[in-house]
Structures are given as C-alpha cells and as structure tokens.
Amino acid sequence: MYWDDFEITKREILASIGIIAVLLVIGLGISDRISDKIADKNEKYNKAIKIENQEIFDYGMRTNVGNAFVYGELKAVDSVSYPEINGEYIYIRKVTERYTRHTRTVTTTDSKGKTHTRTETYWTWDAIDSESKHSKELLFCEIKFPYKKIDIPETKHIDTISTGYHLRDVYYGTEAKHKGTVFTKLKDGTISDKSSFYKDQKAEETKEYLTKGEKGWPITFWVAWLVLIAACVIGFYYFENNWLEE
Numbered sequence: 001m002y003w004d005d006f007e008i009t010k011r012e013i014l015a016s017i018g019i020i021a022v023l024l025v026i027g028l029g030i031s032d033r034i035s036d037k038i039a040d041k042n043e044k045y046n047k048a049i050k051i052e053n054q055e056i057f058d059y060g061m062r063t064n065v066g067n068a069f070v071y072g073e074l075k076a077v078d079s080v081s082y083p084e085i086n087g088e089y090i091y092i093r094k095v096t097e098r099y100t101r102h103t104r105t106v107t108t109t110d111s112k113g114k115t116h117t118r119t120e121t122y123w124t125w126d127a128i129d130s131e132s133k134h135s136k137e138l139l140f141c142e143i144k145f146p147y148k149k150i151d152i153p154e155t156k157h158i159d160t161i162s163t164g165y166h167l168r169d170v171y172y173g174t175e176a177k178h179k180g181t182v183f184t185k186l187k188d189g190t191i192s193d194k195s196s197f198y199k200d201q202k203a204e205e206t207k208e209y210l211t212k213g214e215k216g217w218p219i220t221f222w223v224a225w226l227v228l229i230a231a232c233v234i235g236f237y238y239f240e241n242n243w244l245e246e
Contacts, residue, residue, distance in 0.1 A: 019236060020233065024229070034217055034221055038217060046207075046211070047066075047067065048066075048183070050069045051070045052203065054142045058143060064188065065186050066187065069207060070141060070182045072142075072182075073139075073141070075090075076090040076135035076177075077135060077139050080134060084169075085158060088175075089173035090176055091132065091134040091174045092171065093172045095170045095171075096127070099124075103119050103121050105117060106120045134147055153199045156172065156174070157170070179199075180201055181205070181206040182198075
C-alpha cells in the first residue's frame, strides 16, 4: 500500500477512536501510578523538618526526630594536603600522568570513492599511578562526625606540577570548609551514613532541588504516550483493514 492510495473508511475512523480511548485509559492508569510513586518518594522531603542551628540539630539527634534538612558549615577537623601545593582540604588526590605516544589506523574516502588507510600518531596524558588521603573526622554544625557520615562536595582541580620528562602530578581536592545543607535522618544520637551534602544551598532550596526534578515525569510520560498513540493510529490506517468491512 502507498500513501497516495490512502482511503480511510468510516469504520476505520470508529475503530481508531476505540483504539485511542483504550490507550488513553491505559495511559491514565500508568500516569496515576507514576504520580503515586513520586508522591511517596517526595513525602520524606515534604515532611522533613528544617534546622539551621546547632542546638536544635543536637536535640533532633537525641530525640530521633527523623528526616531533616540541616543547614550549616561543614569543615575538616584534621585537614590534609601535600607539601608541594598550597591549601588545606577535606579530601585530596594526586594522579601521576605520563605523556604517552600512541598510534591508530585512520581510513578516509576521497572524492572518487576510493578508500585510503594511514597510521596516525597522537599523544595523550595517561594516568600511571594515583594516591589520596582524607580527614578522619568532619565538623558539621560544630558537631564531630566520622568522615564517612557525610558525602563531601565533589573534587576540583587544584594544580598540575611537572615532575620530569613527560611526567606530571595532577592534584584534585575538596576544600576544607563549605556551607550548605545536609539531608539526613536524625536518630540514635547521630545522622545517617553517607548523608548527602548540598553545597551553597539553604534548607528550602535543597528541598525544592530534590523535588522539582520529579514533577516533570508525568509531562514527559504524556508526551511520549501521545506520540505512541499517534503512531498506533497511523499504523492502523496504513494497513488494509478489510476485516472491518466483513
């Protein structure tokens, strides 16, 4: 069948309306399930209390208040560094790299359609060794915690130092002091393991950040679902539906 030969009958139109209706009902069911899951996921954020001082933070841990957004200063108790660089850090990593020669085979096609193969040389800095160190304890809202209690902010490039012919050390680290919000559960006199830290965000900003991304899923679903419905209807019209005329 060619598109030029397209002829849509009344029965096909009625059948396609039925297809659309069924798919819309199915879509509503799926959409409701997505919305319910988002609501369940966001419930812990919406019910979490917001804390911005050390006294309430300490009281919340002792009284098991549950989920909380806690805003405060995060810093290393025993900061770390390397003698050859400046600054103090919660975490630091040194990566040793070598400038290495590589070859690769390149195939090209000329204007006449003939292929040509050649060997190409290129150089890259390749990691050959690495080491890291971190503080043993963190101070958040003036209360000490083991290093692994809080997921620290991501590392940034600190410096690159040449160490010889085609060799260099590249340093990455997380600075020793930050302000931001921790989302965690206050229970048994402490916080959750690996509590997330959101740098430079107040408690309310963190809540909005964690919930706003979920709100777009129903819209995304319906856009995709409507495209699917359209494709199904077009596909239905494309095929000869002689059985409808029987």
